[in-house]
Amino acid sequence: MTIALTFPGQGSQALGMGKALAENFSVAKRVFDEVDDALGQHLSRVMWEGPLEDLSLTVNTQPALMAVSLAVVRVLESEADLDIARDVAFVAGHSLGEYSALASARSLGVADTARLLRIRGEAMQQAVPVGEGAMAALLGLDFDDAAAIAAEAAQKDVCAAANDNGPGQVVISGHVAAVNRAIELAQARGAKRAILLPVSAPFHCPLMQPAADRMREALANVEVREPLVPVFANVLAAPISSPADIRDSLVAQVTGTVRWRESVVAMAAEGVDAFFELGTGKVLTGLAKRISSGARAISVGGPDDVEGFLAALTASR
Incomplete structure (x- = not known):
């Protein structure tokens, strides 16, 4: 072993x-x-x-x-x-x-x-004022798809793949508006669930x-x-x-x-x-x-x- x-x-x-x-x-x-x-x-x-x-x-x-x-x-x-x-x-x-x-x-x-x-x-x-950042779990998507959704949702904001935890379990992080856009995109593209997480800051992203x-x-x-x-x-x-x-x-x-x-x-x-x-x-x-x-x-x-x-x-x- x-x-x-x-x-x-x-x-x-x-x-x-x-x-x-x-x-x-x-x-x-x-x-x-x-x-x-x-x-x-x-x-x-x-x-x-x-x-x-x-x-x-x-x-x-x-x-x-x-x-x-x-x-x-x-x-x-x-x-x-x-x-x-x-x-x-x-x-x-x-x-x-x-x-x-x-x-x-x-x-x-x-x-x-x-x-x-x-x-x-x-x-x-x-690092980020309260209320400006968010994180969300995208469930049922592989990492590459989730990262692509985050990049598309970013527009002029920050949105990035924060945690690649396991198969079909990716967490994204960034500005609130961008993360919400990513949730909508994920839901439209077959994610089993896409939910905001109860966190106090947008960890593991450029913010x-x-x-x-x-x-x-x-x-x-x-x-x-x-x-x-x-x-x-x-x-x-x-x-x-x-x-x-x-x-x-x-x-x-x-x-x-x-x-x-x-x-x-x-x-x-x-x-x-x-x-x-x-x-x-x-x-x-x-x-x-x-x-x-x-x-x-x-x-x-x-x-x-x-x-x-x-x-x-x-x-x-």
């Missing part, structure tokens, strides 16, 4: 996430404490007690999801004898999950990752350029090390390892397409036949099953999942 570790992105958050890990494993509690200290905020309290509106703020959601993912990594290293350099072929994360992937592979420190994601969340939220500029500056001021294993970059759908490439990829990711479907296909072509999603939710687990037929896909998010991971890891050795 050849393993890839995957890490979820925004939308997977839920109240109480990570609490059972902290209560059952001291190594997990230390991750949440480190993130709280790095941010100067009791983020873990927001994660466990709410309110949900506060957890759903982009500036909180991004470091919170990373914290849970890294807590899972530390628990698996402690309790299941996971050695990423020995046991894992690749790591990859969806959007902000790419930061979690890099931290899991020791390319970024946990505290630096938390601070970067706080900056990223603030920058992405502030995010101010946020990309801010992330370039932020990333220049943190240590980025070569990861223990290659990281599949969202914007390249290919593995990278050099610190310079990692910095460039994370900057490009802010405005670029999250090429998740292609990344899973490419990892499978490299021999990966087991995708373990570490953190909150099961979104990437479901996508892996759809994208890579026959691959094993398992989510690990709480204490009850550790034994199953250990059994799978033992069987792979």
Whole structure:
């Protein structure tokens, strides 16, 4: 069995996430404490007690999801004898999950990752005035068709393919008027559904350029090390390892397409036949099953999942 570790992105958050890990494993509690200290905020309290509106703020959601993912990594290293350099072929994360992937592979420190994601969340939220941008899911169209619709709908505005999540599941992003035009075009051209998404900003499109500029500056001021294993970059759908490439990829990711479907296909072509999603939710687990037929896909998010991971890891050795 050849393993890839995957890490979820925004939308997977839920109240109480990570609490059972902290209560059952001291190594997990230390991750949440480190993130709280790095941010100067009791983020873990927001994660466990709410309110949900506060957890759903982009500036909180991004470091919170990373914290849970890294807590899972530390628990698996402690309790299941996971050695990423020995046991894992690749790591990859969806959007902000790419930061979690890099931290899991020791390319970024946990505290630096938390601070970067706080900056990223603030920058992405502030890049476009509220009400000017939108995102929509186009379901039932392949990526090329969805991207063509976005380009046609743009006219003098911005509209672009933001996420290529899986077969027939593409998200577009841009100015409100352009996204609405794209929805109409998609419906006329056979999309099963075309719906606006409840998001606070138009992520992963050229409107995010101010946020990309801010992330370039932020990333220049943190240590980025070569990861223990290659990281599949969202914007390249290919593995990278050099610190310079990692910095460039994370900057490009802010405005670029999250090429998740292609990344899973490419990892499978490299021999990966087991995708373990570490953190909150099961979104990437479901996508892996759809994208890579026959691959094993398992989510690990709480204490009850550790034994199953250990059994799978033992069987792979």
